[in-house]
Amino acid sequence: MRIKKTEKKVYDYLLIQIEEGVFGPNSKIVEQDVAYQLEVSRSPVRSALLRLESEGYIKLIPYKGAVVLSKQLDSKTYVEQLKVFELLFIQYLFQVETKKNQLPFNQIVEQLTFISQGIDTQPRETVISMEMDLFKLLLSEQSNHYYKQLLLGIIKGVLETDFVGVTLPEEEAPLLFFYHLKKLVGYLEDGQYPQGRREIRILINHLVLAVIDKQDVGQLNKYES
Known part of the structure; x- marks a missing residue:
């Protein structure tokens, strides 16, 4: 025993x-x-x-x-995980708004700056690690450890998955996440939580379309740094 x-x-x-x-x-x-x-x-x-x-x-x-090993998801699981993340993260944003909790925006903006400076020069693994640190800051008001770890685990798996021939080579999830996270943080700083939740829905929709319908959601230069 x-x-x-x-x-x-x-x-x-x-x-x-x-x-x-x-x-x-x-x-x-x-x-x-x-x-x-x-x-x-x-x-x-x-x-x-x-x-x-x-x-x-x-x-x-x-x-x-x-x-x-790198944790690779098949396309079906990838989409399912995205939907779970969308539901849980939007629910979390509702809680933050309702309880009037204050996110650590100074640290969040500083981390966004780090990502912006490294997204074109650092290896993909480094960018993913920086984005995971950003998500940890965004989830800092979540007191439920299991809930937080579930969300972080989903995002890590999504960011690390590489679908050759499914998502376009020039369309990488880390860059797409960064583009929408910048907009999300701007909305949250201004107290515009409905717009922030909408931004998450747009992000998830883009990623789902890229996998299910193989739609091109843009070129790299679309996402400003």
């Missing part, structure tokens, strides 16, 4: 680190380091890694160890 509890402890720890991006795509998880950090033997760590591999989170490579 104790062994199973230890395995679960290690599994839960590693899963959280992967879901929250501490262990990003292509990063290596060192069995010995995890065992040392959690003060457990290597056996439960090995068992946890085997389970994570069976669930598609990592790949165990002989003589190299565990490598975190």
Whole structure:
């Protein structure tokens, strides 16, 4: 029984680190380091890694160890996840507006500036990481940890998914998100929450059309930095 509890402890720890991006795509998880950090033997760590591999989170490579995989969604799941995000995020904006909570706009605007400066020069993975930090700031008034992690997990999966031949090569989700998030923040700063919710609906609609109908929603130069 104790062994199973230890395995679960290690599994839960590693899963959280992967879901929250501490262990990003292509990063290596060192069995010995995890065992040392959690003060457990290597056996439960090995068992946890085997389970994570069976669930598609990592790949165990002989003589190299565990490598975190990019979480790719199929088009059906992608659209379903977008719809869940739209529903939950709009509900959250309703709560913020109703309770008259104050979002950390100084930090949010500063993060938008960082993204703007790096979106044309930084690797896609870096831009995604910066946008995830922006979403964490936008969700700062959400006290329900599960709700927040669900939203962040959905967005991370959506941003990291690359549909070759489905979404156009010049049309990347991170840039589209940035364009609409800038407009969203402007509306929220001005207290125009209905317009902010509408902006989220427009964003989701663009992404859904790009996948379902393979519609071109614009060129990169459409999205101002």
